[in-house]
Structures are given as structure tokens and as C-alpha cells.
Amino acid sequence: xxxxxxxxxxxxxxxxxxxxxxxxxxxxxxxxxxxxxxxxxxxxxxxxxxxxxxxxxxxxxxxxxxxxxxxxxxxxxxxxxxxxxxxxxxxxxxxxxxxxxxxxxxxxxxxxxxxxxxxxxxxxxxxxxxxxxxxxxxxxxxxxxxxxxxxxxxxxxxxxxxxxxxxxxxxxxxxxxxxxxxxxxxxxxxxxxxxxxxxxxxxxxxxxxxxxxxxxxxxxxxxxxxxxxxxxxxxxxxxxxxxxxxxxxxxxxxxxxxxxxxxxxxxxxxxxxxxxxxxxxxxxxxxxxxxxxxxxxxxxxxxxxxxxxxxxxxxxxxxxxxxxxxxxxxxxxxxxxxxxxxxxxxxxxxxxxxxxxxxxxxxxxxxxxxxxxxxxxxxxxxxxxxxxxxxxxxxxxxxxxxxxxxxxxxxxxxxxxxxxxxxxxxxxxxxxxxxxxxxxxxxxxxxxxxxxxxxxxxxxxxxxxxxxxxxxxxxxxxxxxxxxxxxxxxxxxxxxxxxxxxxxxxxxxxxxxxxxxxxxxxxxxxxxxxxxxxxxxxxxxxxxxxxxxxxxxxxxxxxxxxxxxxxxxxxxxxxxxxxxxxxxxxxxxxxxxxxxxxxxxxxxxxxxxxxxxxxxxxxxxxxxxxxxxxxxxxxxxxxxxxxxxxxxxx
Numbered sequence: 001x002x003x004x005x006x007x008x009x010x011x012x013x014x015x016x017x018x019x020x021x022x023x024x025x026x027x028x029x030x031x032x033x034x035x036x037x038x039x040x041x042x043x044x045x046x047x048x049x050x051x052x053x054x055x056x057x058x059x060x061x062x063x064x065x066x067x068x069x070x071x072x073x074x075x076x077x078x079x080x081x082x083x084x085x086x087x088x089x090x091x092x093x094x095x096x097x098x099x100x101x102x103x104x105x106x107x108x109x110x111x112x113x114x115x116x117x118x119x120x121x122x123x124x125x126x127x128x129x130x131x132x133x134x135x136x137x138x139x140x141x142x143x144x145x146x147x148x149x150x151x152x153x154x155x156x157x158x159x160x161x162x163x164x165x166x167x168x169x170x171x172x173x174x175x176x177x178x179x180x181x182x183x184x185x186x187x188x189x190x191x192x193x194x195x196x197x198x199x200x201x202x203x204x205x206x207x208x209x210x211x212x213x214x215x216x217x218x219x220x221x222x223x224x225x226x227x228x229x230x231x232x233x234x235x236x237x238x239x240x241x242x243x244x245x246x247x248x249x250x251x252x253x254x255x256x257x258x259x260x261x262x263x264x265x266x267x268x269x270x271x272x273x274x275x276x277x278x279x280x281x282x283x284x285x286x287x288x289x290x291x292x293x294x295x296x297x298x299x300x301x302x303x304x305x306x307x308x309x310x311x312x313x314x315x316x317x318x319x320x321x322x323x324x325x326x327x328x329x330x331x332x333x334x335x336x337x338x339x340x341x342x343x344x345x346x347x348x349x350x351x352x353x354x355x356x357x358x359x360x361x362x363x364x365x366x367x368x369x370x371x372x373x374x375x376x377x378x379x380x381x382x383x384x385x386x387x388x389x390x391x392x393x394x395x396x397x398x399x400x401x402x403x404x405x406x407x408x409x410x411x412x413x414x415x416x417x418x419x420x421x422x423x424x425x426x427x428x429x430x431x432x433x434x435x436x437x438x439x440x441x442x443x444x445x446x447x448x449x450x451x452x453x454x455x456x457x458x459x460x461x462x463x464x465x466x467x468x469x470x471x472x473x474x475x476x477x478x479x480x481x482x483x484x485x486x487x488x489x490x491x492x493x494x495x496x497x498x499x500x501x502x503x504x505x506x507x508x509x510x511x512x513x514x515x516x517x518x519x520x521x522x523x524x525x526x527x528x529x530x531x532x533x534x535x536x537x538x539x540x541x542x543x544x545x546x547x548x549x550x551x552x553x554x555x556x557x558x559x560x561x562x563x564x565x566x567x568x569x570x571x572x573x574x575x576x577x578x579x580x581x582x583x584x585x586x587x588x589x590x591x592x593x594x595x596x597x598x599x600x601x602x603x604x605x606x607x608x609x610x611x612x613x614x615x616x617x618x619x620x621x622x623x624x625x626x627x628x629x630x631x632x633x634x635x636x637x638x639x640x641x642x643x644x645x646x647x648x649x650x
Contacts, residue, residue, distance in 0.1 A: 033642070043627070069197075070200065071227045072228045073202050079262035094162055106182060106199070128215045192336050200224065225346060237285060261283050265305065359646070399602075427556055457521040460583065461517070516590075525558060
């Protein structure tokens with residue numbers, strides 16, 4: 001009993017005419033609910049709600065079909081197949097020492113005796129839907145030929161075809177590759193196959209090849225109008241039997257249940273009193289278990305030896321067999337009388353019970369769907385707000401640059417010292433050239449000094465800007481790529497992203513190219529000052545027109561002093577030279593220009609990354625927000641109608 005217990009209790013006391021009025025109310029409200037589906041069918045995420053609503057409409061319509069479904073269930077070897085054959089007055093269910101029935105069969109009265117095998121190659125979920133549609137065809141609101149993705153094969157009813165269609169020779173390879181969905185068998189039948197009554201023979205609950213794990217069991221448990229539960233005296237109510245009763249309770253709580261206790265007289269040495277005591281105890285236990293599931297057996301409890309009944313026709317002179325056959329005839333007549341005389345009332349109550357049960361399932365499903373929508377929407381809004389706040393903070397990131405500029409100054413001071421050593425090396429090289437070449441004139445000396453400054457300039461540029469990992473400019477670049485101004489924010493951002501299962505930010509844009517630094521050391525010393533040599537101390541031009549090696553060295557030294565700012569005449573005296581005033585300024589400016597260009601790119605890369613992660617995360621939650629909101633509105637509309645449905649039947 002679920003949410004509608006108060007209604008179900010009221011239904012219990014209704015007369016047949018009151019039940020019909022109540023069923024019409026259910027039909028009317030169900031039809032109203034179905035009209036809403038037209039706007040829902042196109043939304044994939046609402047397929048479950050659509051199917052549940054369609055099921056509700058099918059359940060409330062079942063009474064109109066006029067058919068009556070008797071479900072025969074029980075464990076393997078309980079005598080279930082024997083009972084089906086006795087009710088049908090024909091061999092319609094295989095019986096032998098092996099597991100016999102591995103496919104469901106529907107037995108009905110027909111002018112010709114035949115087996116119709118219905119095939120399906122669909123997946124499990126689709127097969128359940130198809131089986132449900134087959135039951136709908138029995139109810140009269142579905143045509144068998146209109147069921148999609150099935151094929152039909154009709155054969156003569158005989159033992160060979162029966163084995164092939166129902167038991168399938170019990171070869172696992174055959175069973176696993178067979179695509180039989182269900183078999184429909186028509187025969188002349190007995191009392192219990194009159195008046196549009198259908199007998200549904202299901203595989204044993206605990207079979208090795210087919211059992212309660214088959215999802216078709218849940219479907220048929222929802223659709224039965226009457227259940228005959230066969231229990232063997234060798235195997236009373238078991239765990240798997242209880243599982244079926246629970247399934248029946250959940251899906252069809254108002255269906256009448258009949259208990260047939262099949263007596264196996266194995267312990268022949270026991271007295272009759274002992275045998276009857278065991279039977280009574282087993283029946284009582286089964287009755288209690290079913291009562292615990294709210295199935296009131298009342299007078300629907302029978303004990304029969306079905307083996308004796310089956311053999312009675314072959315052993316006419318055996319009195320105990322004939323007595324058991326007579327008991328079966330009384331059972332058959334009694335059950336037929338209960339079913340037929342009360343079929344309208346039984347069917348009305350069963351249909352109403354199944355409808356209310358399905359309404360409860362729909363109510364729960366819609367409620368759960370709305371709850372899921374709300375949870376997603378809450379997360380969506382909260383995440384969007386958090387991302388937007390991080391984006392706001394990212395847009396306000398400020399980079400002061402003072403640490404970088406201090407670093408540049410430190411690096412530059414060290415670099416200038418290194419450049420000074422480079423200049424000294426080329427000074428030594430120039431002096432060596434002067435010594436090696438002997439006395440030189442004006443042009444040669446100018447050329448030598450110019451070469452010294454040119455070579456020094458090229459060497460400094462190469463040292464600073466080359467492509468090697470240890471170049472001086474590379475140090476600047478690495479420092480710039482590891483700014484500390486946004487470390488705290490990036491750490492905070494990554495903590496949030498980790499919580500959301502997003503990728504962390506590790507794609508800081510790398511600085512690859514330092515800007516060209518434009519300088520030329522030739523501007524440090526004016527070679528025009530090197531004119532024709534004069535006689536020392538007199539100022540008279542040297543008639544040979546040459547400089548001594550010492551004089552050339554002096555010109556090189558003055559050029560070096562202009563470049564480095566170091567006065568070699570007075571050791572330790574340092575002034576700002578060309579390196580500091582021109583080269584240093586050029587490098588400092590290039591570093592600062594690079595910083596000014598890089599910082600906006602770095603900041604934008606953080607913003608772009610956050611935007612990307614926001615889009616990906618929100619899309620993972622809700623791929624189409626407009627469709628999501630439409631789905632939410634429809635769900636709430638359906639929920640309002642379901643609640644109105646409930647209110648109208650209070």
C-alpha cells in the first residue's frame with residue numbers, strides 16, 4: 001500500500017456500479033493527462049515520463065478489452081506445467097525431468113490447435129516493451145501485426161513443435177541465440193479457458209536458463225487479473241518465491257491470488273496423518289507469507305496431487321488416481337465459478353488497483369524528475385555565480401611590475417660586468433693585432449679601432465640574444481613567465497576548478513622572443529680623432545705617416561674606456577661609459593616594453609581559460625538552457641495535473 005492507501009481502502013467497499021463510476025473518473029483524468037504528452041514527446045529526457053503516462057492510460061483502459069489473464073507461476077518442477085496442461089485439456093506445456101518451460105506461453109481457446117511463435121531481435125529493454133504490447137493486444141487496444149520489430153511464425157500444435165518453441169531442447173547455445181519473445185498457443189481448452197480467458201504460463205521462478213531475473217516477469221506481474229501460485233510439497237515457499245510475491249505486491253497489489261499446493265507422495269512410509277500434517281504446515285506457511293504481502297487468499301487454497309490427476313486417464317482402475325481427478329474437476333469448477341461469476345468485479349478492482357499503482361509510480365517519477373531538475377538548476381546557478389566572481393577578480397588583477405624591474409636592474413648590472421669582460425677580450429685581441437702588424441698609419445689604425453668596437457658590439461649582442469638556454473635574455477624571459485603578482489589568484493582559481501572536476505590552469509603563456517636591442521659600440525669613440533701622426537711634443541707631422549704600437553694601443557685603450565667607463569690610467573676610477581649609458585638603457589627599455597606587452601596577454605589568458613571552463617562545466621550540466629527550462633516548465637505542468645488527478649479521486 002502506497003500513497004493511495006486511503007483510496008484503495010475506499011475502493012474495497014465499493015459495489016460494482018460504484019467501481020464502474022470510479023473507473024470512468026480515472027479514465028477521464030487519464031485522458032486529460034495524455035493530452036499534455038503531445039507537447040512532451042519531443043523531449044528526449046522526458047521519455048520515461050511519457051512512457052509512464054502511457055502505461056497509466058493503458059492500465060485504466062484494460063477493462064474495456066474484456067479479456068481475463070490468469071498467470072500461472074511457481075518454482076521449477078513444482079508441477080506448474082502439469083497444471084497448465086490439465087486446465088487446457090491438452091498438451092500445451094512440456095513436462096519431463098528437465099527444466100521444461102524457458103519461454104513464456106499464452107494459452108487460449110481457439111477453433112484450431114496451433115502454436116504462434118513471436119520473434120524479436122531487439123535489446124532487453126525493447127523486448128519488455130514488445131511483450132507489454134503483446135499483452136495489450138490481448139486486452140484489445142493493440143493489434144499484434146502493428147507491433148514494430150517483431151516477426152510471427154505459425155505452426156501446428158504437436159509435441160515436436162512444442163518442444164522446439166517452448167523448451168528449445170534445453171541446449172544453452174540454442175537458448176542464448178533464440179529470439180523467441182513469447183509463444184501463443186490455441187487449443188480447445190477446458191472450463192478455465194472459456195469466455196475470453198487467457199492462461200499465461202511463465203518459466204519457473206528459479207530456473208537455470210530462464211527465471212525471475214527475466215524483466216518480462218515484472219511486466220506480466222503488472223498485467224495479470226488472477227494469479228495461480230503453484231507450490232510443491234517438496235519445495236515450499238522459497239527466497240525466490242518471496243521475491244516474486246514482493247514484485248507482485250509492488251506492481252499489482254489488488255490482484256487475487258490462488259495457492260495450489262501440489263502434493264508429491266515421496267515419503268510413502270509415513271502415515272496419512274503425518275503426511276497431512278506436513279501439507280497443512282507447508283500450506284499455512286505459504287498462506288502467512290502471502291498474507292504478509294497483503295494477499296488475502298481467503299478460500300483460494302487448494303491441495304492436489306497433480307501427478308495423479310495427469311495419470312488418471314491412463315490408469316482408470318486405480319481408485320486413488322480417480323479420486324484425485326475428481327478433486328481436480330471440483331477445483332476447476334470452483335475456480336471457474338469464482339473467476340467467472342466475479343470476473344467483472346475482480347477485473348474492475350484489479351484494473352483500478354493497477355491504475356492507482358501506476359499513478360503512484362508516475363507521481364514518484366515526476367517528483368524525482370523535478371527534484372533532479374532543481375538540484376541541477378541550483379548547481380548551475382551557484383557555479384555560474386562563482387565563475388562570474390572569479391572572472392570579475394581576474395579582470396581586476398593588477399600587476400605592479402616593481403619586482404620585475406628590480407630584477408632587470410640586478411640582471412643588467414651583472415650583464416654589464418660580463419660585457420666589460422667581453423670588451424676587454426677584444427681590446428686584448430686588438431692590441432695583439434697591433435703588435436703583430438707593426439707600425440700603422442691613420443687609416444689602418446682607424447680600421448683597427450673600428451673593428452674592435454664592431455666585434456665587441458656583435459659579441460655582446462650574441463651573448464645577450466642568442467638562442468641558447470643560458471643566454472642573458474633567456475633569463476629575463478623566464479623571470480617574466482613566472483610573475484608572482486597573480487600566484488595567489490591562480491591558486492584560488494585552481495582550488496575551485498578542482499572542486500568542480502575541471503582542468504587546472506597551467507597554460508601560462510610563455511615569452512619566447514626578447515625584442516631586438518638596438519645599439520652599436522662604434523658610437524663610443526670617435527675614430528675621426530685619429531689623424532695623421534705628429535712628432536711627439538712638437539706637433540710636426542710624422543714624415544713616415546705611421547703610429548707606433550704603443551700609440552695604437554693607446555687609441556684602443558681610450559675606446560675601451562669610453563665603452564666601459566673604466567679609466568685604466570687611474571686604476572679603480574670608474575665613470576659611466578657607453579655600456580651603461582646606451583646599451584644598459586636599451587636593454588632596460590626593451591625589458592620594460594616586453595613587460596607592458598606581456599602582462600595584458602597573461603591576464604587575458606587567465607580570463608579566456610576561465611570563460612572556457614565555465615562554458616564547458618555549465619554545458620555539461622545543461623547542454624541547452626532553453627530546452628532545460630522548457631522541460632522544467634512541462635514537468636511542473638504535468639506535476640500540477642497529477643496532483644489535480646489525485647485531488648479529483650479523493
